Each structure stands twice: as structure tokens, then as C-alpha cells.
Amino acid sequence: MKMVGSLIYCFVVCICLCQCLAFPVDYNNTAVPVKGKLNVHLVPHSHDDLGWLKTVDQYFVGSNSSIQVAAVQYILDSVVSALQEDPNKKFIYVETGFFARWWRQQNEKKKEIVRKLVASGQLEFINGGWVMHDEATVMYVDMIDQTSLGHRFLMKEFGVLPVTGWQIDPFGHSAVQAYLLCAEVGFSSLFFGRADYQDIANRRNRRTMETIWRGSKTLGASAQVFTGILPNLYVPPDGFDLGIATTEAVVQDDPFLYDYNLEERVNSFVKSARDQAKQYRTNHIIWTMGEDFAYESAGTWFKQMDKLIHYVNKDGRVNAFYSTPTIYTREKYMSNEIWPLKTDDFFPYADHSNAYWTGYFTSRPALKGYVRKLSGFLQAAKQLEFLVGRNKRKPNTYSLEEAMAIVQHHDAVVGTSKQHVANDYAARLSHGSLEAENVMSSALVCLMNGKSSNFCGDKISSEQRAQTEPKKENLFEEIDSESISRDKIELEQCPLMNISYCPKSEANLDTGRSLAIVLYNPLGWKRNEVIKIPVTNTTLEVLDSIGNKIQTQIVPVDPATRRVRNFYTQDMSVQAGPLFNLYFEASVPPLGYSVYFLKAAKNGASAAGTLSMKPGHINGEIIVDSTRIQLAFSKSTGLLKEIRNHHNNAVFPINQSLCWYNSSDGNTRKGTYEASGAYIFRPNISRCFPIEDSKKQVIQSVTKGNVVSEVYQQFSPWASQVVRLYKNAEDVEIDFLIGPIPIDDDLGKEVVSQFRTNMVSNKEFYTDSNGRDFLKRIRNYRADWNLSVHEIIAGNYYPLNLGIYLKDNDTEFSLLVDRSVGGSSVSDGELELMLHRRLLHDDNKGVAENLNETVCFDNNKTCEGLTVQGKIFLNVNPTEQASEWRRTKGQREVLPLQIFFVTVGDEIKIKEPQFSALAKGYELPPNVAIITLQELEDGQTLLRLAHLYEASENVKLSVPATVDIHNLFPGRKIKKIVELNLSGVQEKSKIKTLNWKVEGDTGSSAGAPRRDALKDGEHIVELSPMEIRTFNLDFDV
């Protein structure tokens, strides 16, 4: 009986549980937004960095797991299966660079499945650039290019343009990101995770975590974007990490098993949702259900979300469902809420009182310099590739285009990856640039042979080519012929010219041979510029293309550069011996080239004279002049002390020096542990220690001449400068050489160039946003909240890509940079730029390596700290001329002349020694630039024109400008022009914009009037200040 009783009891219990829980449970995950309820949008996502602790391809395949377990290929495999199994599940994918790697490997059957998932909205691409680019250390043109590369892939394979911005991880957010890379692309919203901890606390209180962001003063409401700061960086709320390796509670709804926690999980979900809702407007909130490299086992996330959605909705206090940021944005828009307004940007970013993420503005300055150099190089390569027709086969510019896209990632050019990953980025750039150099070289050879566009690439058949082939009459003809490998480079660049190393120009030129110097100008304006090339003897002359002798000047290469050159070229069998820089002024037409010839001077005559003086022989102050300004250096300190304007006799007192901040090792101050590291800048004390050598004079030599004057300053064995003034210059070029930074005293150092003036700047200074707009900064102040100041130096640093300036009543003092750097005005009248950092501690932000870059040779037997060479350009001018100088000089530095060399015999006559792709005599207006001219893989042409000035920046130039597109393509017949969105994939007229309601809006703040898309048959393009217009062109071949 007893036994029978137990059995009956057990039977009854089982029946009851099965009825109560009805296992297997058919989880209902079909929920959608419900009016009147608190709606929790669960957004499944994975944050996949294109390189950080592992390289991009290691992350893709999943190798190098001892560093980090992360494999993107399995994430995509796993997510696609999960979505295919259940039409209610959703997922967003963000990094097209990874997706394209995976896509290439899929068969047609799998591709068809994915196309259906995309078409149904289950899989949505958002952001969609090749990478999630950084926003502090990148130029706007590179941001546009990498976004376009990703969007072109998505449009080609899926016919979609992403509509949502997703910059969840970058360490601060730029105005250009908001108005240009979101609004102008066609995104209706932008979401990110990181903003200053004080800003976030204030916004949570005021429920201003979501705003309408108008990043452009000029474009205003016409380029705005709904912007949401995510509630938990980009991870789920506490307790809801559902990944396979989670340490948090797994949703356990089976009462037959231990640790049943359904009630607790549902209560916790509801509480988290309600807490979050207090900080946000409307009854819609977003939960980011993912993290770094999540969903390798997608099932663990989806299975638990299915349960949460099912039970939470059964509970009924809140409504949870699968969603995407696009659906979330739509609900926010439909709520009719009036949103707060945000202008300017989100820099600098601090995540606690002593952790300002302002070190990365300068981290890995050599990589930053390399990326900047290749940015202009790539634009020039794409132009030349377009001019002669893109090769369907290699070589083409694609490898460099992809490498440049990858390095815009928010751990790449940023300088926050591990060293082996930084090496991988540099190697990709190097491989890409070699191929692109090949493209440029063949294109130039072809054009120099007198063949116009379309005669050098793949566009014409070999029969046609044979018919049009000129007779073999010069050196260049063989390069063109089909029988010769296109890999053969005849024209060569010298990538190490920055350390005065160029085998071509250093070689001895016998009688009867000369070195052709081909200068390609990627600007739409004619330019006259002084060229500097290293040579080994002084009896040389330079002739222009019609044989006129050009004025030259020879200056000995300074000892610091020679030392660096010797160290960095030790495995290149470089000849020792005298070394000089030869200077001459060249003139190059717009979007075209000029050829100059370097040859041995007849009768051994010396090139233009030089004058070098030891400072001891100079009386009084040390002075050098251009036709426009004079520089005076103090004889006692050796430092620049005045800039005098010959034109208006204005005298500008200035003191420029080098100094270093001692990096905090993390324990030097009370309070939070925080060291200076790859991300963080935290000086130990606010003093910047001068770099000086009391035993030696700073000025080591002075050279004056007819082309250039130079003052060589040596501050210490590891810090020197050449202050250079060209004959007709209105600006000063400071060529600095910093390193190896000594660390034998166990002190980390962050080296700064400091400029002191007596300008009355009232705490104000101006820095650029991604090289585009200039934003006013006020020391120890933020427009959006009352700032509590804890780091008086690091907390006032801003990212520079173009430059920084101070403003007085009618004078502006500007500095332009040749790569991204951190800069500030830490005292009135002062500007400073951080040039190099060598650190002995990690800052605990994830990279887990000290930023201590070293360079080794001879199987690591010879190593030293990295030396960085770079340039700063300095200008003092009345306001009107100052803005014009910044924009014009800025364009010249962003798109420098590309210099090629080839040795030729005297008998050679180059058919076309000078060429411009533009209509005869035409150049672009001074306020307009071509920022893209590219033939795409499908043969279509992409053209972007940019107005370079903000509204009210310059009386003369902040006005609408006009370009007749026919002037850009003489000799070609344009079949069709279509105006596109900024990323170049969607017709502009099809882009929808949302009309958000904004607090304080009176309807009059619409911003600049925007034009309709160019209509069929139109070819006159008008550009308003700060406007960029993108076109697809189809030519009759």
C-alpha cells in the first residue's frame, strides 16, 4: 500500500507539473511593440574589431586563441543557422570587412539563404562601413572612403543601403561623424556607447541620453541625426549576459532541475527595464544583447532571449521582443516626442575622473603619419587609374583601398592595438601601396607617351591597341606593350624621402643621362611648390621640360637626419659619404603632371650657392627671411622669438620649444589608479619639462639661400628641428625629429612642441573635426554640463587632423599638422602639440601592452626606441588670410605632390612632358576640391566635389561655388550623371529624411538651403559652404 501510495503521489505531481509547465515549452517570441506598455527592444549584435589584440585575419579565422578566443567566421555561420531556423529572430551585422571575407567563402545555396534573411529584415546591416572607423584620428575623406567601400559591397550583393549609424565603441564622437557620415549618408539615427562619465550622469538625470545632433554650424538642421547614447556601453544590462562563457545566471525554467530561477529572472528583467526607462524618453528602450565577438555559439544568446521574451510577456508588466536599432528609431520617431538638441561633439572622452582618453590622439605617431601619407597617395592613385582606365586584373588600387579602410578601424590608426597587430596594419598598407605605385607608374608612363585617357587600361582590345600604338620611338614604349609584364615598374617613388633616402636621386649621373623627376598634382588647382630631393654631389642642375634651367639650392642634410637615415637603412647597403638636399621650385598643372630633369652640371659648375654659418659667427639675433616674413631667433636661447611681416610690418612675439610630460605610472596621485597608456594621457604633474642640453647651443647651423633658408636646432641628442622658410612663403615649416626617447631613467615621456605667444585668447582655441569643420574649444569648460576639472592638461586635449589655432582681435595664429595628433591650449596665448610618446605602463583599457615602440635590426641584436619625423606648419595672419591659408595649405598637405623618378638618356624626348586632365587652362575655384575621382570595378566613375569653407569663415570664399562638370572631363562624352548619397550607392533623390521635433526649434533653424539632386542632363554643379556632392558618371567609351 505504501508503495502504491507513493506511486499515486508521484503520478499526481507529474501530471500537475506537466500541466503547469507543459514541457517542451513552445516559447512565444513573436512579440512586437505594444502601445501603452514599456517596450524593451532586444537587439542581438556582435562587436567585431578588425584587429586589436589579434590581427584582422586571425580574428576572422579564430587563430591565436591564447590571446583571445574570437572567430568571426563561426559567428556568422552560427547566426545564419539560427536565423534560418526561426523567422522571429533578428540580428544586426555591422563590419562589412568581416562579412565580405565570410561571403567570399559561401556557396550559392548559402548565399541565397542569406539574401532571403536580409530581404525579410531578419538580418540587417547597419553602419555597414568596411570597419567601424575611429572618429578622432581619421580624416573625413578616409571615413567616407571606407564607408563607401562597405556600402558598395552591400548594395552590390543585397541591394541595400544601411539606414542606421552604429559607432558603439569609438572613444569619443566627432561632429563630422554626425552630420557627414550619418546625415549625409542617409542614416536616420546614430547610436554609440562612450561619452564622458560626467556628461552621461548629467544626461541620465535630465533624460537627454537621446538627442537630435546637429554637428555642422553651417548645415544645421539640414544635416541632423537622431542620436542615442546606449544605456550600457554596448553590452546587456547587469545580469543579462547570455553568452556561452557568462558568469551570470542562466535562465533556468525547468523545475525538475536544480537552480530553477524563472521568477527571479523575470523580476530582474522588469526591474532593469523600469530603471532604464527612468533615464530615457518615450516608452521604448533598447537593450544591446551582445558584446565583443559574441554569438560564436549564437544558440546560447537566442535560446535564453526566447525564454525571456516568452516569460516576460506572459508576466505582462513590460513588453520584450526581438528588434533592431532601425525599428527602435522608427518607434522613437512615431512617438512624436520633442527631443533635446546637441551641437558640437563628444570630445574628449573620460570614463572616470583621472582617465582622459586623449593619449590615443597621438599614440603610434609613425603609423599615423604613414596612414596620412598613404591617404593622399591613394587619392592620387585612384585619379591616375581613372585617367587611363582601371585594370580588371592586377595591378589596381583595390588592395590599398581595402588596407586604408581597415586602418580606419577604431583600434588601428588610433594606436591602441597590440604591436604585432600594428605591424600587420603597416604590412597591409605597404603591400597595397606597392601595387598602387605600379598603377600610377604605368599610368604616368602612358600619359607621357602622349596617349589620352582610355588608351592604357583594359578598355580597348589589343587589336585596337595595336592600331593606336605609336611607333617605338622612346624609352617608354616597351612598358605599354602587351608582351611586357605590367608589374614592371619604370617610374619609382622613394618612400623614405622623409629621412633623405632615395637611391634614384642619390645615384651619380653620367654625362648623357639625366634623372627625370615626374611630379603628379592630385589637386584641382595649379601649384608652385619647392621640391626637396636627396643628392650626393653638388654639381647638378635642374631643367624644366623645355630645357630652361631652374634655380636650385643645395643644403647639407642635418646630422640628426643622417643618424636616423643610417640606422633605418642599415640593411639596404646604403653608401656613406656626403649627402645634401637639393631644392628647386616646380610648377605643376591641376590634376596633372610636370617633368623636370636633374643632370650633371656642364663644366662641373656648382649649383646655386649655399651659405652656412656656425651660430658663433653671428652677431645679434639670428634672422632668416622670405619675401613675406622674417623669423628672428634669440641668440642666447636659440629659440624662435619673433615673426615679422614684411607686408604690414606687424611683429608677432613667439617662443617655440620642445618639452615632455612625465607619464603617470598609475600610483603617483591619490585616488584612482590610472597610468598613461596607449589610450590614456595622464601626466604625473602638469609641468612640461624643457628638452635642453645645457652644454650645447640649440642652433647648430643656419643656411640662407635663394630658394630656402633653414635653421637647424638640436635640443638634445634625441630631439631636433629644422625650421624652414621657403623663398616666397608666408608660413614656416618645422621639420621635427623626435627619438629614440630615452627611458633609462624609468620615466615615461610624452613629447610636446610648445608655442607661447602674448595673444589674449581668453581660454578659447579652435580645433578641426576630422579635417573638415573647426570647433571652438574653451579650456576647462563643456557646453553641455558643469565640468568638474580633475586633469587640467589631459582634460583639455583635443584630437587634431588638420590643425589648431588661436584668435586675437584681428590676428590668428595657426598650426597645421601632417598626421593626427593631440593638441591643446593649456594657458592663454599658448598652443601645444603632442608629437611622440614612449610609455612604461599599460593603462588597463584592454590592450595589455606598454606603448613602447622599438625598432630592431640584425635579428633583434640592434634595437632602439622609435624615432618619429614629421612636420608642423605655422602661420600668423589677419583673420581673412588665415582661414584661406589653412584651407589652401591644408589641401596641399592632404594631397601632396607625388614624386616619381626614372633615369633616362639625353636622346629621350618625352612626348607629353606636361599634362592636365582638366579642360585647357581650367582649374577649380579656390573654395572647391575634388575629394574623389575613381573608376569603380563596374566601370562607373565616382566623383565627389567638396566646398572647403564653412559659412562666415571667409568673406570672399564662404560663398556658393560653381563647377561645370564638362570642364573636368574634356574629350569624354558624358552619357549620364546621377547624384548620389555621400557613400555613393543610392540616388540622392531617394534618400528620406525624418522631421524630428526639437526643443527650442522655431522652424527658422533649418540650416543652409539644400539643393535638389542634379537632374538628368544638368552638368553645372553649385556647392554651398561645407557642402559635399557625390556623382556617378557614365561615359561613352
Ligand SMILES: [Zn+2]
Ligand atoms: Zn571595438
